Amino acid sequence: MATDALELQIVTPERHVLEETVQTVEIPGKEGYLGILPGHAPLITELGIGVLSYRKDSETRFLSVINGYAEVLPHRVIVLAEVAERAEEIDVARTERARERAQSELSKAAPGFEDWQRAELALQRALVRLQAVSKVGGAAGEGRPVS
Amino acid sequence: MPTLIDYRRRIRSVKSTQQITRAMKFVAAAKLRRAQEGVFAARPYAHEIVRVLRSAAARMESTVHPLLERRPEEKIVIVVLTGDRSLCGAFNTNVLRRASAFARENSSKQIEGIAIGKKGRDTLRKRGWRLTAEYLNVSSKVEYSKAKEIASKIAEMYANKDVDAVYAVYNEFKNVLVQRLRVEKLLPVDPAILGSQAEEIVAEAGTARSESLPQDLAPAGQGMLVDYIYEEPVNEIFDHLVPRYLDSEVFRILLESAAAEHAARMTAMDSATRNASELIDRLTLEMNKARQASITKELIEIVSGAASAMS
Numbered sequence: 001m002a003t004d005a006l007e008l009q010i011v012t013p014e015r016h017v018l019e020e021t022v023q024t025v026e027i028p029g030k031e032g033y034l035g036i037l038p039g040h041a042p043l044i045t046e047l048g049i050g051v052l053s054y055r056k057d058s059e060t061r062f063l064s065v066i067n068g069y070a071e072v073l074p075h076r077v078i079v080l081a082e083v084a085e086r087a088e089e090i091d092v093a094r095t096e097r098a099r100e101r102a103q104s105e106l107s108k109a110a111p112g113f114e115d116w117q118r119a120e121l122a123l124q125r126a127l128v129r130l131q132a133v134s135k136v137g138g139a140a141g142e143g144r145p146v147s
Numbered sequence: 148m149p150t151l152i153d154y155r156r157r158i159r160s161v162k163s164t165q166q167i168t169r170a171m172k173f174v175a176a177a178k179l180r181r182a183q184e185g186v187f188a189a190r191p192y193a194h195e196i197v198r199v200l201r202s203a204a205a206r207m208e209s210t211v212h213p214l215l216e217r218r219p220e221e222k223i224v225i226v227v228l229t230g231d232r233s234l235c236g237a238f239n240t241n242v243l244r245r246a247s248a249f250a251r252e253n254s255s256k257q258i259e260g261i262a263i264g265k266k267g268r269d270t271l272r273k274r275g276w277r278l279t280a281e282y283l284n285v286s287s288k289v290e291y292s293k294a295k296e297i298a299s300k301i302a303e304m305y306a307n308k309d310v311d312a313v314y315a316v317y318n319e320f321k322n323v324l325v326q327r328l329r330v331e332k333l334l335p336v337d338p339a340i341l342g343s344q345a346e347e348i349v350a351e352a353g354t355a356r357s358e359s360l361p362q363d364l365a366p367a368g369q370g371m372l373v374d375y376i377y378e379e380p381v382n383e384i385f386d387h388l389v390p391r392y393l394d395s396e397v398f399r400i401l402l403e404s405a406a407a408e409h410a411a412r413m414t415a416m417d418s419a420t421r422n423a424s425e426l427i428d429r430l431t432l433e434m435n436k437a438r439q440a441s442i443t444k445e446l447i448e449i450v451s452g453a454a455s456a457m458s
Contacts, residue, residue, distance in 0.1 A: 013192045013291045013398050014185070029378055044199060045378035046387060069199055069388070071375075080195050082291065 043072040064132040099126035154434035165423035172416035179409035204341040228317035228404040229267030236415035286405040294398035318407035326407040
């Protein structure tokens with residue numbers, strides 16, 4: 001294996017999302033984004049809700065990731081996400097609807113209660129998906145998260 | 148004696164039943180394929196969760212977690228996995244019989260049930276079980292979010308000390324023809340999963356998906372000792388991982404049960420279709436006999452009529 005490459009593997013309970021050789025990966029850790037280059041020290045982190053990006057041959061690709069864990073080894077990154085979707089797979093119209101629904105739920109529910117929390121999470125999920133999609137069109141190749 | 152028309156009607160009705168059973172067989176086969184794919188797809192994730200869990204556990208001085216805590220079993224919950232629909236042979240009956248037997252074995256304890264699947268709910272209710280929760284329409288399309296919902300429900304009950312153990316009774320998918328009944332303890336989480344015994348479990352689970360993951364991911368003992376940096380404190384990761392492990396266990400059981408159900412339905416519908424063919428053959432034979440008999444009778448009438456006219 002070349003020393004300047006990372007094996008990126010993303011699995012969710014429902015499917016094997018991705019397995020690719022890449023140059024850099026940026027993962028949405030719970031405490032913030034982590035940029036991973038080949039040769040990184042072994043690391044385990046929890047994932048938050050965010051956009052995962054990786055660069056392969058000067059092309060950057062994005063995935064929305066929701067909760068889970070990531071294990072980093074010098075030449076391997078294993079992402080265990082509860083949900084992970086490639087930006088290309090995301091249905092924008094549906095996600096927009098989900099976002100609107102979540103926002104209206106959020107405005108109705110009392111803060112802090114169960115309904116409110118559920119709506120809040122739904123909104124976050126919708127937003128991160130939209131974020132992943134917008135990056136493909138907008139900042140392709142750049143790979144810096146906005147949030 | 149049934150007339151020709153009666154036979155025709157019977158045959159037509161059996162034929163239309165056969166068409167239905169055949170269609171159901173194909174539907175079950177398609178769903179089975181999907182469920183089987185789901186079972187395979189879930190393995191790498193479950194395997195990795197166990198691996199991360201164990202490496203975190205190995206780094207902790209003591210592994211304490213509400214879901215690992217053992218208590219004397221006084222109140223137990225039995226999770227019973229059945230289908231929502233019938234026409235699947237003895238699938239539902241077997242699970243329910245096993246669940247009842249298990250309840251009898253533990254009659255000294257306080258027992259509550261959680262029904263997954265409509266058939267189980269109806270029967271258990273009739274038998275007078277106390278059902279804490281019920282989940283319907285799970286098996287036609289098993290979703291991880293559903294598994295999480297169920298897992299967090301039982302985890303919550305366990306952490307609140309409402310119950311002292313959680314068992315699952317379900318059909319394990321062996322192959323299309325064989326389902327094996329299993330009774331499995333879900334909670335407290337078996338501490339063996341954190342220790343060396345898990346090695347074998349993992350290795351066993353690993354064989355099926357070894358083609359999907361490269362060699363260096365294999366659960367070799369020394370691989371465990373990689374000195375990880377933990378972004379969050381180890382025990383925090385550990386605390387969050389245990390429920391995730393439970394999620395994936397519940398998900399696995401749901402998938403197994405769903406695959407077994409579709410397999411059972413497919414087999415049942417296949418034999419129903421075959422029985423219908425046999426019945427049609429027999430009825431056709433009898434119909435032909437009846438037809439022949441009526442022709443013979445008519446001939447005799449003509450002949451005897453002619454004979455009497457001549458004499």
